[in-house]
């Protein structure tokens with residue numbers, strides 16, 4: 690992770706990256722309400738454009754096709770301002786996505802301990818990458834192999850294992866103030 694200092698040309702958006710179950714959508718919606726920004730989710734954009742659910746895209750066209758659609762969705766966000774953007778957990782696996790993510794604004798990595806992630810994701814069986822014999826092993830392997838890419842993408846990291854979503858949100862708001870040089874009056 691690099692120093693979280695805004696470059697003059699980086700727009701005011703907050704991009705959330707992290708593994709499935711790290712809380713990107715829930716925290717993203719809270720952040721959007723808190724900062725009065727709009728909320729976007731790249732998974733939802735892909736689904737709306739394809740008129741298919743993510744599980745159907747994986748089933749009918751495979752993961753590589755999904756990744757192409759995900760990069761296209763990310764590219765289409767260029768130029769937006771004052772959005773909170775939640776991303777799919779594998780978005781960092783395509784190297785060209787990393788500069789795209791960073792060009793959108795402050796990139797925040799949400800993490801949690803592997804057992805906590807596994808507990809959260811096993812409540813929802815829709816995720817295609819976890820439809821395997823040993824999903825816990827899969828979670829551990831994917832988390833380990835993706836960590837360097839998450840770190841390359843992110844300016845800042847928050848571990849949510851023992852935090853409430855509202856506390857994670859406040860940590861990100863604080864970091865956004867530093868990053869974007871927002872005045873104190875915007876803190877309320």
Ligand code: S3P
Nearest residue numbers: 708709710732777778779816817
């Ligand atoms: C994926 C994570 C999912 C979704 C797709 C692939 C991944 O998003 O993009 O199932 O590769 O980790 P969430 O992180 O929102 O579950």
